[in-house]
Amino acid sequence: MLYRHGTTPVHQLPAQVKVVALLVFVLAVVVLPPEAFWAYFLAGCLLVGVMILAELPAGFVARRLLVEVPILIFALMLPFFGRGETTEVLGLTLSVEGLWGAWTIMAKATLGLGASIIVSATTTVPDLLRGLDRIRVPRVITAIAGFMVRYLDIVAGEFSRRRLAMVARGYEPRWFWQSGPLAQSAGSLFIRSFERGERVHQAMVARGFAGRMPVFGDRPATTREWWIGLAVPLVAVLLALLSVTVLG
Amino acid sequence: MSEPSLEIIDLSFAYPDGRQALRNVDLHVHHGERVALLGPNGAGKTTLLLHLNGILRPASGEVRVAGLVVSDDSVLEIRRRVGLVFQDPDDQLFMPTVGQDVAFGPANFGLDGEELEARVAEALGAVSMLGARERAPHHLSYGERRRVAIATVLAVRPEILVLDEPTSNLDPASRRELIDVLRRLPITQLVVTHDLPFALELCPRAVVLDEGLVVAGDTTVEILTDELLMKAHRLELPYRFDPREQASS
Amino acid sequence: MHIPDGFLNGATSAGTAVMAAGGLGYSIKRAGAYLQESRIALTGLVAAFIFALQMINFPVAAGTSGHLLGGALAVILVGPWLGITAMSVVVIIQALVIADGGVSALGANLLNMALVAGLVGWVVFRVMEKTLPKSWTTVLVSTFTAALASVVASSLAFVIEYAVGGRGNVDIATVLAAMAGVHFLIGVGEGLISAATVGAVAATRPELIAGVEDLDLLHKEKKPVRAGAWGFAAAGLVVAALLVLVVAPLASSEPDGLERVAIDQGFIDSAEDHPLADSPLADYEVSGIEDEATGTRLSGLMGVLITFGVGAAIVGAFVVIRRKSATRV
Numbered sequence: 067m068l069y070r071h072g073t074t075p076v077h078q079l080p081a082q083v084k085v086v087a088l089l090v091f092v093l094a095v096v097v098l099p100p101e102a103f104w105a106y107f108l109a110g111c112l113l114v115g116v117m118i119l120a121e122l123p124a125g126f127v128a129r130r131l132l133v134e135v136p137i138l139i140f141a142l143m144l145p146f147f148g149r150g151e152t153t154e155v156l157g158l159t160l161s162v163e164g165l166w167g168a169w170t171i172m173a174k175a176t177l178g179l180g181a182s183i184i185v186s187a188t189t190t191v192p193d194l195l196r197g198l199d200r201i202r203v204p205r206v207i208t209a210i211a212g213f214m215v216r217y218l219d220i221v222a223g224e225f226s227r228r229r230l231a232m233v234a235r236g237y238e239p240r241w242f243w244q245s246g247p248l249a250q251s252a253g254s255l256f257i258r259s260f261e262r263g264e265r266v267h268q269a270m271v272a273r274g275f276a277g278r279m280p281v282f283g284d285r286p287a288t289t290r291e292w293w294i295g296l297a298v299p300l301v302a303v304l305l306a307l308l309s310v311t312v313l314g
Numbered sequence: 315m316s317e318p319s320l321e322i323i324d325l326s327f328a329y330p331d332g333r334q335a336l337r338n339v340d341l342h343v344h345h346g347e348r349v350a351l352l353g354p355n356g357a358g359k360t361t362l363l364l365h366l367n368g369i370l371r372p373a374s375g376e377v378r379v380a381g382l383v384v385s386d387d388s389v390l391e392i393r394r395r396v397g398l399v400f401q402d403p404d405d406q407l408f409m410p411t412v413g414q415d416v417a418f419g420p421a422n423f424g425l426d427g428e429e430l431e432a433r434v435a436e437a438l439g440a441v442s443m444l445g446a447r448e449r450a451p452h453h454l455s456y457g458e459r460r461r462v463a464i465a466t467v468l469a470v471r472p473e474i475l476v477l478d479e480p481t482s483n484l485d486p487a488s489r490r491e492l493i494d495v496l497r498r499l500p501i502t503q504l505v506v507t508h509d510l511p512f513a514l515e516l517c518p519r520a521v522v523l524d525e526g527l528v529v530a531g532d533t534t535v536e537i538l539t540d541e542l543l544m545k546a547h548r549l550e551l552p553y554r555f556d557p558r559e560q561a562s563s
Numbered sequence: 564m565h566i567p568d569g570f571l572n573g574a575t576s577a578g579t580a581v582m583a584a585g586g587l588g589y590s591i592k593r594a595g596a597y598l599q600e601s602r603i604a605l606t607g608l609v610a611a612f613i614f615a616l617q618m619i620n621f622p623v624a625a626g627t628s629g630h631l632l633g634g635a636l637a638v639i640l641v642g643p644w645l646g647i648t649a650m651s652v653v654v655i656i657q658a659l660v661i662a663d664g665g666v667s668a669l670g671a672n673l674l675n676m677a678l679v680a681g682l683v684g685w686v687v688f689r690v691m692e693k694t695l696p697k698s699w700t701t702v703l704v705s706t707f708t709a710a711l712a713s714v715v716a717s718s719l720a721f722v723i724e725y726a727v728g729g730r731g732n733v734d735i736a737t738v739l740a741a742m743a744g745v746h747f748l749i750g751v752g753e754g755l756i757s758a759a760t761v762g763a764v765a766a767t768r769p770e771l772i773a774g775v776e777d778l779d780l781l782h783k784e785k786k787p788v789r790a791g792a793w794g795f796a797a798a799g800l801v802v803a804a805l806l807v808l809v810v811a812p813l814a815s816s817e818p819d820g821l822e823r824v825a826i827d828q829g830f831i832d833s834a835e836d837h838p839l840a841d842s843p844l845a846d847y848e849v850s851g852i853e854d855e856a857t858g859t860r861l862s863g864l865m866g867v868l869i870t871f872g873v874g875a876a877i878v879g880a881f882v883v884i885r886r887k888s889a890t891r892v
Contacts (some may be wrong), residue, residue, distance in 0.1 A: 068661050083660070090863040092568040092667040096576060101703075133663055136564050144731040147738070160598060166732020168822035174569020175665065182568075187567050191660055192410035192450065208602070210652045213607020214411045214614060216658075219452045220404055221608070222617040239622040242752060248621055249756050252631075253763025263605030264640055268637060272367050272398040273470065274390060274422035279603065280419070282414050312543040406602060 068130065068186040075294075076120035077188045080287040081197025089183045090299035092178045094306040100170045102309035109305055112298050113180045120188050130183050134175050170241035171233040191215045199281050210280040217262070225255050264275065317381045318342045319474045319502040320366070325375035326526075327361060335361040339375070343474065348496075348503040350513035350534060353523040354548035359478075359506045362523065366476055366504075380473045384562040394423055396466030401478040403459035407451035410463050412443070415451065419470040437469035438462070441495050457488025461495060474502040480491040481509040510538055510551050514560055522547055535561045564721065565657070566672050568665030575728025580670030586678040587651050594644035601644060609641050610649040614656075621756060629752065633679025634687070634717065635710035636757045640764065642773035643685040650677035671724050679720040684713035688774055699765060702775055703758045712756035714750035718742045 074182060076084075096152075098105050117127060148164020155165075189197070193213075195208045228251045267275075320343040327336040339395045343349050355358050364370040365377055368389040372395040377384040379395045400406045409415035416434045425433060451459060453504045460480065467475065480496070481489050487510070496503065496516055506514050513520055513534055520534040524547045530537055535544065538557035544550065551557065571579070594606070613633045620628035638646035654673050657663040664672045688709035695701040722742050726735045764772055 083403060086810065088666055092665060093573070093576075093667060096569050096571075096573050096667050124662055127420035130662060133565070134617045135569055137567050137570060138867020140564075143741075144331075147733045147869070148730050149734055161658055161732070166791075167729070167733070170730050171567075171570050175567035178665040179368065179662055179666065182658065182666060186660055187663045188675070192448075193412070194659060206648075207652060207655065209603055210607045210610055210648065211656050213408060213604055214610035214652055214656065216408055216410055217608055217611040218614050221611045222618060225615055225619060231868035242621070242623055242755075246758055248619060249759030250763045251762045252616055252619060252756070253769070254614065257768050258763055259608040260605065260768075262405060263602075263608035265400065265402070266408050266604040266608070267602075268364075268369055269398075269400050269406045269408065270418075271369060271395075272393060272394050272400075273419035273466065275418075276390065276422065280418060282417060408607075 067191065068183065069127070069190055070187045071179055072188065074120050074188070076116060076184065079188075079295050080200075081189045081193040082200040083197075083287045084185045084189055085194070086201065087199055087295045087299045088181050090296065091181050091302050094299060094302035095174050095177045095181075097310065097311045098174070099309055100166050101313055102305075105305040105309040106173045109177055109302050112301060113177065113184070116184055116298055117180070122183060122184065124186055124259075126187070127183055131176065131179055132301065133240065134179055137175055138172060141168040141175075144168045148179055166177075166248050178281070200286065204228055205281060213266070213269065217259070218249055220262075221255060221259055224258055225251060228254075317345075318348070318378075319345050319380055320504065321376075321378040322362075322365075323367065323376045323378070325362075325372050325377060327365065327370060327373050335526050336365075339523070339526070341521060341527055341531075343460065343504055344359060344454065346500070346502055346504065347519065348470040350517035350519055350520040350548075351504060351506045351523060352508075352510070352513060352537070352549060357523045357547075358526040358534065359523055360547065361526075363398060363476055363506060365477055366474075367393045367398050368456075395473040395563045397472030397475045399463050399467055401482060403450070403463040404457070406463040406466060407459060409523050410449070410450060412438070412449050412451060412454070413447040414427060415462065416447075416466050419466060423470060433469050433471075437465040440468055440499060442466045445453045448515065457484050457487070457491060460484065460488070460492060462526075464495070468499070469502075472501070473500065477505045477507075479504065479507055479509075481507060481512050510549065510557075511555060511560065512555055515537060524548075524551070564718075565597060565619065565664035566668040566675075566721070566724075568667045570665070570730075571668060571671055571724055571728040571891075572730070575724060576667045577675050578670075578728075579724060583670040583673035585653075587648070587673060588650070590644045590647040591677075605641075606645050606649050610636065610656075611650045613637055613653050615651075618856070623752070629746060629749070630679065631756055632714060633678065633757075634676060635684030635706070635713040635740045636760060637751070638681045638708065639686040639688055639706055639757070639761060639774040640772055643681060645686070645773075647677050647681040649892075650681055653677075654672070659860050667845055671721075675717045677726075679719045679769070680713040683716035684709040685774075687712045692774065699762075702772075703762055703764065705757040706761045706774075707754035709754075710753035711750035713752050715746050718746035796853060824885065 092306040093110060098109070132159075145160040145164035146158075148161025148167065150157050151162040153162050153165070154160075192212075195212050197212075198208050199205065229248075230253075232247055239245065240247065320341070322339055322341040325336055325339040326332045326334075339362065351359055351362070361370065365372060365384070366379070368384045371384070374418070379392055382388050382395070382494075384392050407415050409418055413434055415432055416437050420430055420433045428550060434447070435444065438447060441464050443458060443462050443465060445460065446462065448455060454462065464475070464480075464553065477496075480492060484492060489509075493512065493515060496505075503512065503517070505517060517534055520530075520532065520537045521528055522530040522537060523541065530543055531545060532539070532540075535557050538551060564680065596600070612634075616633050616636070617630050619630060621630065623629050633652055634646075637650050640646070641649070651673055654664065654676050655669065658666055658669050658672070686706045691705035691708060692701060695705070719739070719742075722739045761772060765775075769775065782838060
């Protein structure tokens with residue numbers, strides 16, 4: 067989990083505000099025209115501002131940005147395989163449209179990822195789930211997610227103990243066909259998860275569970291908090307509108 | 315005398331595969347009493363516990379909680395009256411935060427708002443875990459999780475608290491804290507345990523179950539000093555442990 | 564692969580979101596009876612299992628590692644609706660809690676990794692299980708094929724989304740060939756490990772596997788047959804070859820249709836030849852063969868054989884080396 071403990075104003079905003087703000091922000095980024103370099107720059111500045119406010123270290127954010135590497139590889143292939151008009155860059159023949167495609171994917175993915183990192187890093191999972199309850203995400207989904215997050219450490223812990231026991235007996239797999247014992251562990255991990263699921267259910271029934279999960283909605287967000295939280299994404303929307311009208 | 319908290323009358327049960335798990339079990343636990351349920355592995359202790367709140371239903375016989383017979387119609391009320399604390403606190407604590415977990419039971423029984431908040435605080439206070447309300451269960455120590463698990467059932471104000479192996483996997487200090495918490499609780503308790511010194515310290519009376527039969531029922535001191543009985547049912551005290559000396563101290 | 568924000572345009576993001584919401588809603592509804600009665604905790608635990616599974620590093624080659632996607636495995640173990648619901652929760656939480664996958668692309672990611680992967684995996688598994696002779700070997704081979712098909716299908720869904728709402732005016736056939744090729748290899752790995760995992764579950768608690776409904780199988784053959792490594796590889800090869808014969812021609816004709824749609828919609832302005840048009844394996848066809856479908860089949864088969872041959876050679880080489888070093892010691 068990405069959460070970093072803190073008491074900054076960003077941490078204290080109700081989770082539902084942050085989730086809605088994230089969604090508005092990324093949608094604004096999605097509709098930015100490729101040529102509006104200044105708009106990307108300003109949106110990036112906004113994000114960096116919020117990151118500073120949330121006291122997120124640059125190294126932490128940079129490390130997390132690495133998850134977009136596979137998609138960047140995909141994006142970087144576009145200029146080579148793109149069709150239509152071509153241009154010469156450093157002696158390479160590259161597709162103009164491919165270049166634009168690569169640029170937009172990289173820029174937008176990075177902005178979206180940056181915004182997601184801010185929300186993930188400043189919101190605890192229980193708060194996030196309560197926030198999702200507040201904005202009417204179906205209770206089934208938040209309840210399953212709650213169980214998942216609650217038991218993830220336990221399931222992963224069971225696996226790492228098994229793995230440790232294997233390593234202790236000299237198992238150091240380097241090649242695919244040595245995967246057998248790991249798959250064996252995955253199978254028993256499933257059995258243990260399944261059995262625990264049944265026991266948890268018994269524990270729920272013992273405390274009066276009759277098919278409906280209770281909802282523990284946190285306090286509602288105040289109008290002021292909504293305005294504060296939405297300020298950044300609304301600027302992004304403004305940038306999007308401006309760039310579309312200027313360039314369109 | 316008032317109605318017993320728990321009455322088990324001639325209870326028998328067999329699993330679908332034919333294994334006879336309980337035979338003609340009789341057991342009475344009076345209001346405010348603390349009773350230890352002893353017996354070797356596979357004696358039928360857990361099967362008995364699952365009957366107490368209607369997860370399993372008897373083949374013959376009857377279970378009453380404060381006078382109410384366990385049946386399809388009464389099962390929800392029975393579950394409110396019987397607070398079952400499972401052996402593995404990780405099975406019992408399934409919500410994202412301690413506070414939500416303690417609130418789960420009372421919320422299912424219709425409490426909300428201020429009343430629910432107060433109930434959660436009361437239950438966590440009773441096990442000295444008030445400070446852990448916003449914490450995630452997996453960030454607690456094992457002993458703390460065990461105490462929170464007890465709070466989750468105390469929060470529905472049960473008639474009787476039923477604990478399955480409460481001292482297993484606890485370090486000595488956590489075990490001591492647990493004993494202190496349980497001794498302070500003014501509530502009827504039925505405790506399944508292999509930890510005989512713990513049984514002696516907490517419960518004046520004990521019942522021995524083996525192969526589905528109640529084979530003995532007496533004061534805990536008498537049972538633990540009956541060497542023949544102890545040997546016959548695979549019960550063993552720690553090295554050089556003298557129950558009489560402990561009981562008198 | 565998790566799609567980030569901005570990879571797809573607004574309309575496609577919105578369209579996939581609507582489709583995913585519909586699909587997930589339907590899955591939850593179908594899983595509803597279970598969820599109400601007893602399985603809400605169980606589904607959460609299955610989701611935790613999948614999440615944990617994706618964190619397990621399986622060795623690939625020379626110390627590098629990869630992880631399972633788990634879509635087919637989930638549906639085979641707990642049934643299609645619970646499996647898809649659990650997968651969906653994993654994808655949603657990955658987007659919000661560890662910033663993996665864009666929030667605006669959540670619809671597309673759900674569609675690819677939960678719905679398409681789950682449904683294709685389930686359909687392939689059931690069809691094979693119903694038509695092939697009833698045995699544990701069938702269960703394992705079906706699991707392998709289902710997992711392979713689900714990974715490839717998931718990558719095809721990705722390519723379709725890219726064709727409809729991606730950027731860069733790239734020849735879709737090229738993208739398709741690249742993605743399908745890479746994911747075919749990933750899928751073989753996914754398939755073998757999924758089958759081994761199902762086999763491990765079957766060895767101790769076969770009744771837990773939702774995909775196996777045949778009670779006779781559960782009772783008669785308590786222990787599943789464990790095929791030796793080579794038997795397993797041979798079965799995989801046969802299945803893979805069959806899959807290529809059937810799927811490859813479809814795959815190569817698909818993008819033409821899509822491209823036409825894209826052109827009609829004005830997403831692609833011109834359909835000029837792409838730079839690789841005259842490479843020998845362009846468009847997945849063997850040059851010099853007239854019949855298009857046969858050509859595609861042949862080049863697909865050749866791909867499988869070459870891949871398998873290289874793999875077998877490496878395996879063989881290492882077995883020899885290990886034996887030699889073992890005798891020396």
